[in-house]
Amino acid sequence: MSSWIRACGLDDIEQEGARRFDHQGRTYAIFRSPDDEVFCTDGLCTHEAVHLADGLVMDYEVECPKHAGAFxxxxxxxxxxxPCVNLRIYPARVEAGSVLVAIS
Known part of the structure; x- marks a missing residue:
């Protein structure tokens, strides 16, 4: 069962930017698209476990800061x-200026 958790404020993430979110021993990445939509993925690259929130975000892709792989x-x-293994994604939404993610 998933529950919605506040990850950050929408204003904490630049447009076409990312923010790291740690919860219960796991790391996630929250992304803000060019259209102000929010998305949540696993926070570590599937190739070498580097934090994706530190990578370059352009359009709808994030580039891993270590080897330039992209998701x-x-x-x-x-x-x-x-990277050849996909990231897990999680539902995300904005409510009253906060970014909420559903993590099961």
């Missing part, structure tokens, strides 16, 4: 090698 943060799909 579509809307779907979690690995888009550019070296």
């Amino acid at each position: 579509d943060y809307r779907t979690g799909a690995a888009k550019r090698l070296p």
Whole structure:
């Protein structure tokens, strides 16, 4: 069962930006798209466990800061090698200026 958890304020994330969110021993990445939508993925690259929130975010992709692999943060799909394993994604929404994520 999933419960909605406040990850941060919407204003804490720049447009086309990311923010790290740690909860119960796990790391997530929260992304804000060019259209002000929010998305949540696992926070570590599937290739070498580097924090994706430290990577370059452009359009709907995040580039891993270590080896320049890329993921579509809307779907979690690995888009550019070296990562070949997709990220898990989690529901996210904005409510009263807060970014909420549903983590099961």
